[in-house]
Amino acid sequence: MMVLVDDAGGAYPRIDHSPWNGCTLADFVMPFFLFIVGVAIALALKRVPSMRDAVKKIILRTLKLLFWGILLQGGYSHAPDDLSYGVDMKFIRWCGILQRIALVYCVVALIETFTTKLRPTTLSPGHLSIFTAYRWIGGFVAFIIYMVTTFALYVPDWSFVDHNHDEKKRYTVICGMRGHLGPACNAVGYVDRQVWGVNHLYSQPVWTRLKACTFSSPGTGPLRKDAPAWCHAPFEPEGFLSSISAILSGTIGVHYGHVLIHFKGHSERLKQWVSMAVVLLIVAIILHFTNAIPLNKQLYSFSYVCFTAGAAGIVFSGFYLLIDVWGFRTPFLFLEWIGMNAMLVFVMAAQDIFAGFVNGWYYKDPDNTLVNWIQEHVFVKVWHSERLGTLLYVIFAEITFWSVVAGICHKLGIYWKL
Known part of the structure; x- marks a missing residue:
């Protein structure tokens, strides 16, 4: 799906990332990654013979993911069109897809490892026993940090230099507010500018496809002459605060893995998975259409977490039903092969x-x-x-x-x- 939306999204903007609020096909890729990482963590760490060895493996894998992420998306590689390579360290991009996966994997896997002795061997009766048997501490703390920071952090005015053109120009964005969820003055962007520095953020954000920025919206095109200053600014879609929110996607995936471990019957598993997915989708739809917290991949908003996790749960349940219950494995072998590599x-x-x-x-x-x-x-x-x-x-x-x-x-x- 990532290959499809990345390489065909330019021709079909409707499947490319949403320029801001909303959710398109491309916006499901990252949370689906994190969801299945969570499921895999639950299965891989259902028994931990040596906590010390498990922690070593988790830290080593995290470092490997960070290394490959910076190498591939930090600006060093210019493939496939530019045959040169190398990156100016003044503008290297520290964040990216693998870096976000590394953070989520590290936090969720460590929590799963350190709580291994607290896991029950059998569940007590009751539909909600699976929720009380495990510690959701990682997801809960991530949720609190993200929500408090997003709505309480004061975002001052900020400025930047546009380096994408021969003629460098400085722009100033007027903010001075809290709780803003638009492109210009949100806390997610402010945290990244403070942590990484404005020159180390992604220089081609999807918000440049908004109507306020280009007449070619929702496609890519030249910026309007009257485009606001923030249209020229960089923005990190895999930034620090939004990656903290993404921990919740991994935590929900872990829960689905726990269901797979503890419930042995197909109907019990599907009942747990689908019911949780439906609840998540309902919460997301209410938050989005009441405009309380719109779906937004760039901010990794709570409604976006719920909506995409619910969708992942439905897709996961669908594949389980087709392959594990009904036995239609052969038509999906190509997905198995890709998944193993x-x-x-x-x-x-x-x-x-x-x-x-x-x-x-x-x-x-x-x-x-x-x-x-x-x-x-x-x-x-x-x-x-x-x-x-x-x-x-x-x-x-x-x-x-x-x-x-x-x-x-x-x-x-x-x-x-x-």
Whole structure:
């Protein structure tokens, strides 16, 4: 899904990240990552023979995720279009997808490890016994920190220099308020500017696709001449405060894993999963449509956590029903293969490292590469449509291709693990 929305989102803006409030297909990717990380943590740590060894493995895996995240999204790699590499440390981006996963994984896995001796072997009777048997302390603390900071922190005026153009220009954003959930003066952006520095944030935020910023909305286009100052500003979608909120996504995933461990019957598991998912979706919809807390991926708002976790719970239950209960495993083998080599597909496909490698061999002109030739002649010109050709290229030349590669690696026993 990440490959699809990243590489086809430019042609189909409706599946790309929502410019601000709302939830599109792309906005489900990150919370789905964190949800299944939580499920995996519960299964992997249901027995902890040595707490010391478990903590060592958790810390080591966290450091590996941080390293690969900074390497791939910090600005060092310019794949696939630019064949150069390197990053100015003055502008390196410290946050990213793997960094957020690392933080959530570290916190949730450590809590799961340290509470291992408190786990019950059997549950007491009652529909809510699964909730009282485990400690939700990580998610609860994360929720309190996020909500208090978001609505109580004072955000002063701030300024920045736009480095995206030859002519550098300084802009000032007028704020002086609390509890603002718009692009300009929210606490999430303020915390990141204070922690990381404005030059180390993501320089191409999705809010530039808002109507206030461009006439091409919801697509990408040049900024309006009368665009507000914040349209030119950087913003970190995987920032510090929003990543604290994301811990709750991982905690909910852990809960689904606990249900899988303690309940042995299919109907009991599905009842627990679906009922919780429905409650989360109802809470999210009420918060969003009353405009109390809108769905917002960039802020990782509480309603967004609930909505995406509820959706993940429904999808998870659906796959469980199809594969584990009804036995339809063969049609979904490609997902199994990708899942067993997720890091390989993420690095090579989602981060375009393989495409950048292939583009290193070009003929006469750097744009005349095998990747561009296949996209143009096999897909775009055949279907006489840039949009449809791009979509089909992503589906067949990227997703299908890497499904086959992952399947071959599985047959050969080759896995890229952290």
